[in-house]
Amino acid sequence: MKRTARAALRNRDAVAAALADFLPADGTVLELGSGTGEHVLLLAARFPALRWQPSDPDPEARASIAAWAAEAHRPNLLPPLEYDVRARTWRLFRADAVLCVNVLHVAPPDAAEALLAGSADVLPAGGSLFVYAPLLARGVPLAGRLARLDAKLRAHDPALGVRALDTLVGDALRHGLALAADRPMPEEGDRLLVFRRAPSLSV
DSSP states (O other), X not given: OOOOOHHHHHHHHHHHHHHTTXXXXXXXXXXXXXTTSHHHHHHHHHOTTEEEEOBOSOHHHHHHHHHHHHHHTOTTBOOOBOOOXXXXXXXXXXXXXXXXXXXXXXXXXXHHHHHHHHHHHHSOTTOEEEEEEEEXXXXXXXXXXXXXXXXXXXXXOTTOSOEEHHHHHHHHHHTTEEEEEEEEOSSTTEEEEEEEEOTTOOO
């Protein structure tokens, strides 16, 4: 049942290293779109003071996460939840941070809006949303790896593709999530964005 993804294995160490500068000292991190489970498995090992809550709408993905977790025996790695980022039941959750890795470019455009709105609902004041994704910055031409990735995704489904960094940041601000950090990652075109929930929001 365990699945593996080359992209996850390629970037998970870099993701963990970047997150180390921003994660809370304790609490629960809700991961959306956990996929094979290889990211959250490593994060649970690297950050044992945090509880890691994986989730995915795909039953095969959840089976893979559960299989990796059973092998690892990490008490801070919780059983995977069946959840689609676009669902309207975010208020059932409480999390000190939200993590979304390599989802937005392979999901319909409304997934980004749902991620931002839902995170604003569940995060405490000052809580963080972490988004790792290939993103196109303003004034930078779509070229190289991002151009190849975008073309491949749009050939499969025109609604998919590399998202614009400025659009995501602007939409986040509309939901009371201010950009606190923008860190370029080793994989060409990938970035880790850290958004913080404004204290004035109510949940």
